[in-house]
Amino acid sequence: MPPLRRLTSLSCTISRLHRLPLLQAAAAGVRPSSSSASSDQSADTITVETSVPFLSHKCEPPSRVVKTTADELLGFFRDMARMRRMELAADALYKAKLVRGFCHLYDGQEAVGVGVEAAITRRDAVITAYRDHCVFLARGGTLVEVFAELMGRRAGCAKGKGGSMHLYKKANGFYGGHGIVGAQVPLGCGLAFAQKYLKEGTVTFTIYGDGAANQGQLFEAFNIAALWDLPVILVCENNHYGMGTAEWRASKNPAYYKRGDYVPGLKVDGMDALAVKQACSFAKEHALRTGPIILEMDTYRYHGHSMSDPGSTYRTRDEISGVRQERDPVERIRKLVLSHEIASAAQLKEIEKEVRKEVDEAITQAKESPMPDPSELFTNVFVDGCGSEVNYFMTQIIFPSIESFQTTADFMARPSESIGKK
Amino acid sequence: MTNGAKPTSIFPGQRSAAQGYSSGTASIVIGLRRAPPNQRSSSLPPSPAFPFLFLFFFFWRPRPGKDVGTREAGVGQLASVGKDEKGNMLGGPLRRILPEISRLPKGYSTVGKEMTVREALNSALDEEMSADPKVFLMGEEVGEYQGAYKITKGLLEKYGPERVLDTPITEAGFTGIGVGAAYYGLHPVVEFMTFNFSMQNESRVIGTLILFSAAASVLGATVSVGCLFDEFKPAKLGKGAGSMEFDLGIVAIDHIINSAAKMNYMSAGNISVPIVFRGPNGAAAGVSSQHSQCYAAWYAHVPGLKVLSPYSSEDARGLLKAAIRDPDPVVFLENEILYGQSFPVSDEVLDSSFCLPIGKAKIEREGKDVTITAFSKMVDYALQAAEVLSKEGISAEVINLRSLRPLDRRTINASVRKTNRLVSVEEGFPQHGVGAEICTSVIEESFEYLDAPVERIAGADVPMPYAANLERLAVPQVDNIVNAVKRACYRSVPMAAAA
Numbered sequence: 027m028p029p030l031r032r033l034t035s036l037s038c039t040i041s042r043l044h045r046l047p048l049l050q051a052a053a054a055g056v057r058p059s060s061s062s063a064s065s066d067q068s069a070d071t072i073t074v075e076t077s078v079p080f081l082s083h084k085c086e087p088p089s090r091v092v093k094t095t096a097d098e099l100l101g102f103f104r105d106m107a108r109m110r111r112m113e114l115a116a117d118a119l120y121k122a123k124l125v126r127g128f129c130h131l132y133d134g135q136e137a138v139g140v141g142v143e144a145a146i147t148r149r150d151a152v153i154t155a156y157r158d159h160c161v162f163l164a165r166g167g168t169l170v171e172v173f174a175e176l177m178g179r180r181a182g183c184a185k186g187k188g189g190s191m192h193l194y195k196k197a198n199g200f201y202g203g204h205g206i207v208g209a210q211v212p213l214g215c216g217l218a219f220a221q222k223y224l225k226e227g228t229v230t231f232t233i234y235g236d237g238a239a240n241q242g243q244l245f246e247a248f249n250i251a252a253l254w255d256l257p258v259i260l261v262c263e264n265n266h267y268g269m270g271t272a273e274w275r276a277s278k279n280p281a282y283y284k285r286g287d288y289v290p291g292l293k294v295d296g297m298d299a300l301a302v303k304q305a306c307s308f309a310k311e312h313a314l315r316t317g318p319i320i321l322e323m324d325t326y327r328y329h330g331h332s333m334s335d336p337g338s339t340y341r342t343r344d345e346i347s348g349v350r351q352e353r354d355p356v357e358r359i360r361k362l363v364l365s366h367e368i369a370s371a372a373q374l375k376e377i378e379k380e381v382r383k384e385v386d387e388a389i390t391q392a393k394e395s396p397m398p399d400p401s402e403l404f405t406n407v408f409v410d411g412c413g414s415e416v417n418y419f420m421t422q423i424i425f426p427s428i429e430s431f432q433t434t435a436d437f438m439a440r441p442s443e444s445i446g447k448k
Numbered sequence: 449m450t451n452g453a454k455p456t457s458i459f460p461g462q463r464s465a466a467q468g469y470s471s472g473t474a475s476i477v478i479g480l481r482r483a484p485p486n487q488r489s490s491s492l493p494p495s496p497a498f499p500f501l502f503l504f505f506f507f508w509r510p511r512p513g514k515d516v517g518t519r520e521a522g523v524g525q526l527a528s529v530g531k532d533e534k535g536n537m538l539g540g541p542l543r544r545i546l547p548e549i550s551r552l553p554k555g556y557s558t559v560g561k562e563m564t565v566r567e568a569l570n571s572a573l574d575e576e577m578s579a580d581p582k583v584f585l586m587g588e589e590v591g592e593y594q595g596a597y598k599i600t601k602g603l604l605e606k607y608g609p610e611r612v613l614d615t616p617i618t619e620a621g622f623t624g625i626g627v628g629a630a631y632y633g634l635h636p637v638v639e640f641m642t643f644n645f646s647m648q649n650e651s652r653v654i655g656t657l658i659l660f661s662a663a664a665s666v667l668g669a670t671v672s673v674g675c676l677f678d679e680f681k682p683a684k685l686g687k688g689a690g691s692m693e694f695d696l697g698i699v700a701i702d703h704i705i706n707s708a709a710k711m712n713y714m715s716a717g718n719i720s721v722p723i724v725f726r727g728p729n730g731a732a733a734g735v736s737s738q739h740s741q742c743y744a745a746w747y748a749h750v751p752g753l754k755v756l757s758p759y760s761s762e763d764a765r766g767l768l769k770a771a772i773r774d775p776d777p778v779v780f781l782e783n784e785i786l787y788g789q790s791f792p793v794s795d796e797v798l799d800s801s802f803c804l805p806i807g808k809a810k811i812e813r814e815g816k817d818v819t820i821t822a823f824s825k826m827v828d829y830a831l832q833a834a835e836v837l838s839k840e841g842i843s844a845e846v847i848n849l850r851s852l853r854p855l856d857r858r859t860i861n862a863s864v865r866k867t868n869r870l871v872s873v874e875e876g877f878p879q880h881g882v883g884a885e886i887c888t889s890v891i892e893e894s895f896e897y898l899d900a901p902v903e904r905i906a907g908a909d910v911p912m913p914y915a916a917n918l919e920r921l922a923v924p925q926v927d928n929i930v931n932a933v934k935r936a937c938y939r940s941v942p943m944a945a946a947a
Contacts (some may be wrong), residue, residue: 151632185716194715201631201719206706212621213707216628223584223610223634246621253616406717407751409775411807414751415854 071095072366076301077358083283085290085319088308092300096368098144100377102299103359105143106136107378109160110356111385112169113329116159116176119389120333125176128205129190131329132160134297137355138263138323139164141302142231145310151221153201153214154233156191157263157327161233165200167193169388174395181395185402208234208241211260215247218258218313229257229313231306237268239282248286248318255317259309260286262322263296269331270340283322296323297353326353561794566787568761569599572768573637575800577607580635583772584611586626587639587727596641597728597787623700623725627707630723630777637772640697640727694729694743694781701746708777709752724771726780729757730824730875731923733785737911742876744823747779748852748885754806755853757781759827761791763850766804774806781852783824809856811863815845818933819863821886822873823849826924830873833929842937852882860886861894868899869936873929878906903932 071093080087113133119125132139135157142152143164154161159172167183175182176190183193192203201217204210214232221228238244239262251258262282266273273280283291290312294305302323309319326349330337337346363369369377407413563571577583589596591604591614604612615622619640626636697704708721731740748755754776758764764782771778796802812827813834822830827848834844845863849856864870870890872883883904890902908922 153628183716184714184718187716188714192714194718196631196715196719201628202715204707206702209624209702209707212624212703213628213631215621216625216630217632218628219625220629220632220634223629224632243618243620243624246616246618247624249616249618250621250625254613406713406715408754409712409717409720411854413776413854 074300078295081293083291092304099363102140104377105140106356108381109136111381115385129333130157132157134328135325137299138296141299142306144303145306148198150228151199151217151230153210156205158193158203162193166198167195170391173389173392179395180398186398208238211244212247215251215258218256229310231259233261236264236273248289251318252289257313258318259313260320264322265325265327283320286320289318291320293322296325297355561792562790563761563793564790565761565764568764572765576772583635585637586613588641590639619696619700623703627703630721631719635722637724695739709750720775721777722775724778728784729781736914740912744852745881754778756851757823759848761793762797769803770806807851807854809859810848812848813846815843817843818869819845819867820871821847826873829926832926836930857889864890864894865897871903871932873905875907900936903936905932
C-alpha cells in the first residue's frame with residue numbers, strides 16, 4: 027500500500043478541521059484534488075520559489091516566493107492535464123474533419139490559463155482572443171460544451187453557432203472568444219469600466235498575444251484605462267510568434283511589459299503556473315488600488331498558430347522539443363508534486379488516465395449531439411424579435427417548418443418586426 | 449417661435465472665454481475655423497463702443513419676410529440652400545441668425561409646442577439617463593464642452609463626470625470600451641464626433657457680434673472681436689468643416705460590426721449588447737468628400753444592428769428613447785443640418801414615457817398617385833417636392849422611413865399597392881444603397897401593383913466635391929425629386945407592352 031493511502035485513512039479519523047483547506051481551495055477557484063490527496067498534508071502551505079525573478083516596469087515586482095498548497099498543486103496538475111488532453115483531442119478531431127474552419131490550440135500555454143484562474147473569483151471577468159478553449163475550461167466551461175461547439179453541434183456553448191473562436195460563458199465571467207486580433211483589449215477595458223461604474227470591486231483580465239501587441243487600438247485602450255483608472259489587467263501571452271512571424275520580426279520593442287509606457291508592467295515566466303498565479307494576485311490588487319497593469323507571460327505553444335499551420339516553417343523542431351523538455355508547464359507541476367511527495371508518480375498517471383477518460387467520454391457525448399435545427403439560422407440575431415430581413419420567401423421555400431407566407435395577404439398580415447421596448 | 453436652448457453664457461462654450469480673442473477684421477470672416485493658439489495674434493482690449501453697439505444689435509433685428517423659427521420658415525430656408533450662391537453666403541444666413549438673438553434668452557419651457565431636433569435629442573438623453581442609472585454617455589466633447597453640437601448640453605452638470613465621459617480622439621478604443629461595457633450590462637450611448645464647429649444656436653451670437661463690430665469699425669472704433677470660437681458654425685455656409693460624424697464611425701466600424709452586431713448571434717444569446725451609437729450622418733455644407741458620406745447603407749446592411757434615422761423632433765425624441773431602451777445595438781443616424789430645425793410637438797411627444805416603435809415608418813403626407821420614400825433630411829425635400837407636385841395635380845404620398853433596419857416593408861408595400869408608383873430618395877451613394885433595397889423589396893412583394901419602374905434618387909456616385917455648384921449637383925434637390933415623380937407618373941405604359 028503506498029504510504030499516502032495510510033495517511034489518508036489516518037486523516038479520515040482526524041477532525042473535520044482538516045477539510046477546511048479543501049474548502050478554501052474550492053473558494054479560491056481551485057478544484058479540490060482527487061481522493062488520493064492527503065488532507066492533513068494539504069493543511070500545510072508549501073512555499074516554492076519561481077524559476078526566474080519577475081522583471082518589472084514602473085512598479086515593485088512581487089516576491090519570487092509563492093505560497094501554495096498540495097491541493098492547489100494537484101488541482102493545477104489535473105486542470106492542465108485536462109487542457110492538454112483536450113487540445114490534443116481537438117487536433118485529432120480536426121484531422122478527422124469533424125472540426126471545420128479555425129482551430130487554435132493552446133497546448134504549452136496551460137500555465138497561463140490555470141494561473142489566472144487561481145488568482146481570481148468567478149465574479150471577475152476574463153476575455154481573450156481566439157485561442158480560448160482552455161481559458162473557457164478554466165472559467166468553468168465543460169468539455170462537452172467545447173467539443174460540441176467545435177463540431178458545430180447543439181450541445182455547444184453557443185449552440186454550434188459560434189465555433190472554436192466564439193466560446194462564451196457570461197455567468198462565469200468569461201466573455202470570449204474573439205476573432206479580430208486585438209479587439210478584445212478595448213472590450214476588456216470596457217468590462218473593467220463597467221465593473222468600476224457599478225462599484226463591484228472586481229477586475230477584468232484581458233488576454234492578448236504578442237501578435238496583437240502592436241495594434242493601435244491597444245494603445246488607445248491603455249490610454250483610456252490609465253486615464254480613468256480602470257481595474258483591468260492586460261495579459262500579453264507572449265508565445266514569441268504572431269502566426270508565423272517571430273516577435274523580433276514584428277516588434278521594434280518586444281519587451282511587451284514595457285509597451286504600456288505609463289502603464290506599469292511585469293514580465294512573468296508563463297510556463298510556471300505558480301509564477302503566473304503570483305503575478306495575477308499582485309496585479310489584481312494593483313488594479314483595484316491603482317489602475318491598469320500589463321503582465322507579459324513568457325510562454326510557448328507547441329502547435330502551430332492554427333490547424334492549418336504545421337508550426338515548423340518558421341521555427342525548428344529542436345526549439346519546440348527543447349521547450350517541451352525544459353519548460354513544459356505540466357511537467358513542472360509534476361516535478362513539484364513528486365518532490366514534495368504530495369502524490370506518487372503512479373497516482374499522477376492515474377489522474378492522467380482519468381482525465382483522458384473524461385475527454386473521451388465528452389467527445390462521445392458531443393458526437394451524439396445533433397446539429398442545430400435549421401430554424402436556429404434565424405434566432406438570436408436580435409434579443410427580441412426576428413432580426414433577419416430578407417428571408418421570408420426563402421424560408422418558405424427551404425424551411426417549411428418556419429412560419430411561412432402562402433399568399434400576399436398572409437404576408438401583409440404578418441406580425442410586425444421588433445418594436446422598441448419600454 | 450423657436451424655443452432656443454438656454455444659453456449658459458453669451459459666448460458659446462466656457463473654453464472660448466478663457467482662451468481670449470484675437471484682433472483683425474480678417475478673423476471676422478464667417479466660418480473661419482479657430483486657429484491653433486500659437487498662430488493667433490495677441491488680443492487687444494475691447495473698444496469702448498463694444499458694449500453699446502452690442503446691446504443695440506442685440507435688441508434690434510431686421511425683419512425677414514417669413515416668421516423665422518417656425519418649421520415653414522426652416523423649410524423655406526433649406527430650400528434656398530445652394531440655389532443662389534452669389535451674395536447669399538453672407539446675407540441669407542445672417543438674416544436667419546440675427547432674429548434669434550434679438551429675443552431675450554428664455555428659460556427652456558415645455559409650454560410652447562415647438563422643439564428643435566437638438567432639444568428633442570437632449571431631452572431624450574436626459575430623461576433616459578434619469579430613468580436608468582445604467583445609461584451613460586461617452587464621446588468626444590460630450591461633457592465639459594457641452595457637446596460638439598450641444599446635443600449633450602447640461603448633462604455633465606446634471607449627471608456628473610462618471611456618467612458623461614469625455615474621451616480622447618480614439619474612436620476604435622472608446623467604441624470598443626463602450627461595447628465591452630455593454631457586454632457587462634451597462635447601456636452606453638457612444639457619440640461619434642470629431643471636430644468642433646458650432647451648431648446654429650450659438651452662431652447667432654456670432655452673427656450679432658460680426659454685424660456690430662463691422663459697424664464699429666465703420667465708426668472708426670477698434671474691434672477686438674474674435675470669431676475663433678471652436679463651436680462657431682453658421683448653418684449652410686460653404687466654409688468651415690463640420691463633424692466627421694459617422695465618417696469617424698468607420699474608424700470604429702470593426703467594433704460596431706464584429707464586436708457589437710454579431711455578438712448576440714455568435715454567442716447564441718449568451719451576451720447581448722444594449723448600446724447606442726449616435727451622431728450626425730451625411731453631408732453638411734462644404735465639408736467635402738471625407739466628411740459628407742451617408743453611412744445608412746453600410747450599417748443597414750448588417751444583421752444584428754438596428755439602424756434608425758430620425759427626421760423631425762418627434763422622431764428624434766421617440767426613436768432615441770426607443771434606441772436607448774432597446775437591448776440590441778442601435779446605430780442612430782442624425783443629421784447636422786436638422787439639429788437646429790424646429791418642429792411642432794404634441795403633449796404626448798413631450799411626455800417622458802414617449803417612445804416610438806423601431807421598425808415602423810411614418811406616412812408624413814398622404815397621397816394617391818405616387819409614393820416617395822425618404823429618411824432624415826431628404827424627408828424635408830420630399831415634402832417640398834410633394835407641395836410642388838400638388839400644384840401640378842399629382843398627389844404624392846411621402847413616407848418617412850425612420851427605421852432603416854428593420855425596414856418597414858409593410859408600410860412601403862401597402863403604400864405602393866395604393867399608389868402604384870414609387871420614388872425612393874436618399875442622400876447617399878446610389879449603388880447598393882437604401883433605395884436599391886426598397887426597390888427590390890417592392891418588386892419582390894408588390895410587382896403586379898407597379899405601373900411604372902421604380903425611380904431611385906440618390907446622391908451622385910462621386911466623392912462629394914467642395915465647390916458649391918458641384919456640391920449642389922452631387923446632392924439630391926427638390927427638382928430632382930419632382931422630375932423623378934413625373935417620370936414615374938407619365939410613364940404609365942408597362943415596358944413589356946412597348947415590345
